[in-house]
Amino acid sequence: MYNLALILLCYIIGAIPFSYLISLVKGVDIRTRGSGNVGATNVLRTLGPVAAAIALAADLLKGVVAAWIGTMTGSEWIIACCALAAVLGHCYSVFLRFGGGKGVATSAGIVLYLLPRELLILLVVFLVLVALLRYVSLGSITVAALLPVLALIMREPAELQIMSLLMAVLVIYRHRENIQRLRSGTEPKLGSRT
Numbered sequence: 001m002y003n004l005a006l007i008l009l010c011y012i013i014g015a016i017p018f019s020y021l022i023s024l025v026k027g028v029d030i031r032t033r034g035s036g037n038v039g040a041t042n043v044l045r046t047l048g049p050v051a052a053a054i055a056l057a058a059d060l061l062k063g064v065v066a067a068w069i070g071t072m073t074g075s076e077w078i079i080a081c082c083a084l085a086a087v088l089g090h091c092y093s094v095f096l097r098f099g100g101g102k103g104v105a106t107s108a109g110i111v112l113y114l115l116p117r118e119l120l121i122l123l124v125v126f127l128v129l130v131a132l133l134r135y136v137s138l139g140s141i142t143v144a145a146l147l148p149v150l151a152l153i154m155r156e157p158a159e160l161q162i163m164s165l166l167m168a169v170l171v172i173y174r175h176r177e178n179i180q181r182l183r184s185g186t187e188p189k190l191g192s193r194t
Contacts, residue, residue, distance in 0.1 A: 003078050010066040010082040014089025014106055017096050018058035019043050022051050031099070035188075038093075039101035041136045045188070056105050062086055063109020080163035083110040087167055091174055102174040104140045107167045111147065114160060118150040134189035137178035144171040 019038045023030035026047050030038055033046040040059060044052035063086055070082030087107055093100040111119045122143040129139040148165040156164070172179075181187035 003073060003075070003081075006069055006073065006078065007081050007085045010069055011085040011089040012094075013066055013069075014062050014086030015093035015095055015100070016058075016062065016089075017093050017100065018062075019055040019101065020096065022055050022058075023047060026051060031096075037101060038096065038099065040105055041190075059090065059101070059105035060109040060112065062090065063106040063111075064113045065109075066106075067110045067113035076157045076159035079114065080159045083114065083163055084166055086110065087170060091170060102140070103167070103171045104144070107144070107147075107171055110163075110167070115147075115151060115154075115156060115164070117154055118147060118156075118164075121150060122146060130190060134191065135182065135187055136190050137175055137187060138182060141172055141175050141179065144168040144175075 017038050019030055019040060019042070022043060023033075023046070028047065030036075030042060030046060034042045035045075036042070040052045040056035043055045063083070066082050066086030067079065070079035073079070087103045087110070089100075090106040091100045091103045092098045108119070108122075111122065125146060126139040126143045129142055130136055133139075145168055147168050148161060151161045151164040178187055
């Protein structure tokens with residue numbers, strides 16, 4: 001029962017829609033602007049870099065906190081479940097009628113806390129891709145797909161490998177519309193305003 005309560009707590013933490021709350025402070029509903037996504041990239045395009053940095057930091061922190069809560073149990077399975085619950089909360093927030101973001105920043109916070117070696121590699125890959133091609137979505141999809149591969153290569157505990165795979169599947173699934181736009185050549189590049 002205690003472990004279940006922790007997992008539920010991590011879902012609630014993940015479900016806090018910081019991008020949406022920041023947009024409301026600015027007098028805007030982020031869901032009606034730009035891509036309509038409740039995430040830092042849309043905040044950047046819609047509200048600018050300061051608001052986006054705050055949103056990104058808050059979403060990263062959600063992942064870090066959820067991973068930390070999981071480690072209090074000493075069980076790799078509960079750690080993995082707490083982490084996944086936070087990402088699910090971010091993507092399907094009870095506060096937004098089960099809408100939400102795409103899970104990238106919250107997943108990054110989890111990887112920062114639990115898999116820092118993998119994060120360094122993923123960060124380099126992400127930055128290089130975005131610098132060269134200017135598609136944040138493509139960078140996000142690529143590092144999501146790479147995460148479980150790296151977790152396997154680095155011989156992380158099986159529970160964290162499974163967690164990595166499930167996070168990757170969820171993040172890529174949440175980017176399905178971006179994938180369609182990338183294929184059709186209509187995906188906005190970094191720096192474009194919508």
